[in-house]
Amino acid sequence: MAESRDDFVIAVRSAFLKKANKQKFSLLTLLILSLIIIFLGSFNFKVIQYTKLGINELVYRFTYIASIPENYFKKYYFKISEHLYLYDKFKENQIILKNLKEKKLSNDYLILENKKLRKLINETIQSEDIYAKVLADNESPYLKSIILNKGSKDNVKMGMAIVDQSYLVGKIIEVNYTNSRALLLSDLNSKIPVLLEPYDMQAVLSGTGQIYGVIEYTKEDYRYSMDGDVIVYTSGQGGLFKPGLPVGKLIKDNGNRSLINFFSDFKQLDYVKIVSYEIGVNK
Amino acid sequence: MSSLEKNSFIKSIQFYVPSLILLFSVFNEFDLNYLNIEYFSFNFVYILIFYWTLKNPLHLSYGIIFLSGLVNDVVIGIPIGLSSFCYLLICTVTAYLRNITLSPNFINDWITLLFTLLLVNSVEVIFLDLIFSIHVDYTKFFVNTGFTFLFYPIFLIIFNNFEKKIRIRKND
Numbered sequence: 001m002a003e004s005r006d007d008f009v010i011a012v013r014s015a016f017l018k019k020a021n022k023q024k025f026s027l028l029t030l031l032i033l034s035l036i037i038i039f040l041g042s043f044n045f046k047v048i049q050y051t052k053l054g055i056n057e058l059v060y061r062f063t064y065i066a067s068i069p070e071n072y073f074k075k076y077y078f079k080i081s082e083h084l085y086l087y088d089k090f091k092e093n094q095i096i097l098k099n100l101k102e103k104k105l106s107n108d109y110l111i112l113e114n115k116k117l118r119k120l121i122n123e124t125i126q127s128e129d130i131y132a133k134v135l136a137d138n139e140s141p142y143l144k145s146i147i148l149n150k151g152s153k154d155n156v157k158m159g160m161a162i163v164d165q166s167y168l169v170g171k172i173i174e175v176n177y178t179n180s181r182a183l184l185l186s187d188l189n190s191k192i193p194v195l196l197e198p199y200d201m202q203a204v205l206s207g208t209g210q211i212y213g214v215i216e217y218t219k220e221d222y223r224y225s226m227d228g229d230v231i232v233y234t235s236g237q238g239g240l241f242k243p244g245l246p247v248g249k250l251i252k253d254n255g256n257r258s259l260i261n262f263f264s265d266f267k268q269l270d271y272v273k274i275v276s277y278e279i280g281v282n283k
Numbered sequence: 284m285s286s287l288e289k290n291s292f293i294k295s296i297q298f299y300v301p302s303l304i305l306l307f308s309v310f311n312e313f314d315l316n317y318l319n320i321e322y323f324s325f326n327f328v329y330i331l332i333f334y335w336t337l338k339n340p341l342h343l344s345y346g347i348i349f350l351s352g353l354v355n356d357v358v359i360g361i362p363i364g365l366s367s368f369c370y371l372l373i374c375t376v377t378a379y380l381r382n383i384t385l386s387p388n389f390i391n392d393w394i395t396l397l398f399t400l401l402l403v404n405s406v407e408v409i410f411l412d413l414i415f416s417i418h419v420d421y422t423k424f425f426v427n428t429g430f431t432f433l434f435y436p437i438f439l440i441i442f443n444n445f446e447k448k449i450r451i452r453k454n455d
Binding site for chain 1: 307310311345346348349352353354357358359360361362363364365367368371372374375378382410414415417418419420423
């Protein structure tokens with residue numbers, strides 16, 4: 001019994017402390033170093049923050065280069081898929097186009113009316129767009145985020161909205177000098193204030209880690225009475241996002257949850273807009 | 284003379300191939316997520332580190348593993364140092380296994396891998412969810428563990444073949 005315990009202790013000691021051939025560090029040293037970095041990082045220790053910023057600048061560029069072969073593979077995978085469904089897609093697009101043409105006329109009128117009404121209450125919305133390239137999309141099982149090639153030198157700030165065409169896809173959560181990281185709406189940690197139209201209902205859209213989002217913090221009776229097409233827009237509450245950015249469409253009620261199908265395909269993001277806005281009063 | 288030099292150059296490159304694959308994997312974060320398979324993910328880096336530190340630790344130094352962990356944290360966007368700690372935990376298990384094993388056995392290694400994956404993923408979840416308050420999907424962790432465990436034999440065959448090649452050339 002004592003002998004087997006001795007063997008165990010010897011094996012553990014050897015595993016932790018013995019430096020094998022060509023190993024410059026023992027495992028124990030590196031394990032302790034990792035723990036120190038984790039804990040100092042959790043207390044926002046300045047040295048760790050600056051080291052991280054330095055590593056970010058270097059690593060994001062290398063990530064872009066290392067992702068080139070996979071991106072090519074991905075691009076051709078999507079191309080082939082698109083070709084396979086070309087006819088079905090064409091038929092679907094014809095119907096959508098017909099509907100859109102009808103809607104455009106009424107939309108033009110609404111835009112003019114909206115401008116007129118804003119003028120009446122002396123309110124203006126000024127927004128500034130920064131175009132950015134997606135360096136890498138790291139939809140790991142843990143975090144859904146993208147790395148963009150614009151950073152603090154291009155006036156990118158924390159919390160700015162990320163838009164694909166006109167659809168909201170996420171917000172900036174980390175800014176470095178030449179690049180930044182955006183958290184996608186599909187991430188478990190993403191929560192944004194939204195408006196459900198045409199019901200004019202305020203809610204919070206949460207990411208699920210999957211390809212859809214869920215609506216939270218709405219009254220139960222409202223949730224069950226929603227029929228027809230429900231479109232989700234940003235509400236602008238909290239002053240973080242520009243109000244009225246389209247996010248997604250309510251697809252079905254799965255038990256107690258209202259699932260939201262995002263308009264943008266987060267797996268195919270290539271170029272995005274970083275949007276900042278300001279609500280001002282005309283003088 | 285020049286052919287000899289060329290040969291030694293190729294040999295030295297081959298010697299560092301596992302380290303290069305590890306660095307490339309953490310930079311690239313190859314994950315096949317665009318295939319739109321909802322519950323599918325595996326951790327190639329865990330398999331790579333487990334295999335090489337168990338079978339032939341000369342090809343993958345702890346320093347490189349530690350560095351790749353830092354890179355992985357930056358690329359994924361999780362607290363810095365966490366992946367390094369997890370990777371080194373795998374190295375600890377493999378170093379212990381190497382010390383207590385006289386004749387290597389595939390089933391033993393495979394079961395140890397399952398235990399290691401559960402340990403490492405649990406540590407990661409504890410750090411992310413409980414300490415850093417970053418919500419994580421537990422189902423995805425289980426799926427990731429399952430597929431990494433299942434894919435090990437496939438990569439074992441590939442790595443075994445490659446390791447044989449390096450070993451034969453070394454003895455030439």
